[in-house]
Amino acid sequence: MRFVASGAVLAAVLLLAGAPSPAPPVPQATLDRAxxxxxxxxxxxLTGWPAGTVVIALCGAGTPPDCAVDTSVQIHLAAGGAGGAPLTVVAPPEGCPCQVRVTTLDGRLTATAPLVVTGATRTPGSSVVRQLATRPPVVTEAHVERDGGWAEQFGAAARRTIVLRLRNEEAVPAAVSLSFSVGRDADPSGFVASPPVPDLAPGEERVVRVPVTLPAPAFGDYRIRGEVVTAGAANRVEVTTDHHPWALPALLALATLTLLIRTSLQNPGTRRRPQEP
Structure with missing residues (x-):
């Protein structure tokens, strides 16, 4: 009997050892419109990507791809490989048909999604190469502004604005993209739709505002982490904020008090009868 049981255990172990391991997720890119x-x-x-920085660009469908580099976006993906970013549509120098192309910085992983650009056709010609900065602007200041409203005090989604002051210390223009995430954890993963940032001129200092939404029910301390990216290099930014809606506890306290008063009125208790002489 022991031999039979041992054989069954051995067979199960061999079966598990021979089972194929789950395939790694496939990096994918999808668009909100065609x-x-x-x-x-x-x-x-984006889904299925490894943690790290990826480059998003609108490119021609040829080989090698001809891309609109000036409007490309670089974002940092946290663990889990999910995220996204808005991309401004500008036809690449060689024209269309076009596709949105997402690539890791080392070029190992790539995913594409077709996009029809209205009025853009293939117009062969030479591409003009601009000299751009290879270092991101310096973040001289970063803080959070509260964009309060009454609904936030009852636990609804809360609005914040990240205020960045950037300074381009290079002698050439700096193409900048922003990548931010928000959450309560030490490694926040909530997606923040960062606005496009026009190139910073040499020596220019500019204030950039990034709207952030703390999803409902908004309560507690939040960490906002991101990167200011130029040509694959990044300056990290981290700020914190909190939200403690005062109206929600007050409303709960009022409801509890009302319930206690109503209960006491419905059950006044037994009154003592006067004693007979």
Whole structure:
């Protein structure tokens, strides 16, 4: 009997050892629309990517790809490989057909999604290469502003604004992209749709505002972490904020008090009868 049981255990171990391990997630890129006009924005959603920085650009469908480098976006993906960013539509120098191309900085992983750019056709010609900064602007200041409203005091989604002061210390323009996430954890993963940032001129100092939403029910301490990215290099930014809606506890206390008063009125208790002489 022991031999039979041992054999069953051995067979189960061998079966588990021979079972194929689950395949790693496949990096994917999807768009919120299939067609867009120049200067419009499309939202690029990413899933299945390893943690790290990726480059998002609108490119021609040829090989090697010809991309609109000036409007490319670089974002940092946290563990889990999910995220996204808006991409401004500008046809690449060689024209279309076009596709949104997402690539890791080392070029090992790539995913594409087709996009029809209205009015953009293939117009072969030479591309003009601009000299751009290879270091990101310096973050001289970073803080959070509260954009309060009455609904927030009852636990609804709360609005904040990250205020950054950036200074380009390079002698050439700096193409900048922002990547931020928000959450209560030490490694926040909540997606923040960062606005596009026009290039900073040499020596320019500019204030950039990034809207952030603390999803409902908003309560407690929050960490906002992000990067200011230029040409694959990044300056990290981290700020904190909190939200403690005072109206919600007050409303609960009022409801509890009302219930106690109503209960006492419905059950006044037994009154003592006067004693007979």
């Amino acid at each position: 067609e867009a006009k120049p200067r419009e924005q499309v939202l690029v959603r």
